[in-house]
Amino acid sequence: MLLKNALxxxxxxxxxxxxxxxxxxxxxxxxxxxxxxSQQLDRKISMLQKMMNEMDVLPRESSL
Known part of the structure; x- marks a missing residue:
């Protein structure tokens, strides 16, 4: 779901x-x-960066 939203x-x-x-x-x-x-883009880019960070953390947490 997170990946679909990010895409x-x-x-x-x-x-x-x-x-x-x-x-x-x-x-x-x-x-x-x-x-x-431009302001709308800034908000969306920030949201996408947060999503990408969440996706990056998930595999590491599950491997512990």
Whole structure:
């Protein structure tokens, strides 16, 4: 379940990056929408990093 959620979140991050890139090209770097997407990306990337850390810890705990 954790892996599935991480994969879905990764896809969402890639989609947000694509949207942000398009928005920058169309509206410029200083547009409020770019900032909003960037902040959303930061949150999602942080969540993904936490998930990856949890997945990294699980096998070590079970081998003890």
């Amino acid at each position: 879905e979140l990764s896809k969402s991050i890639n989609e947000d990056r694509r949207i942000m890139h398009e928005t920058v090209q169309n509206k410029g770097m200083s547009d409020p929408e770019v900032r909003k997407i």
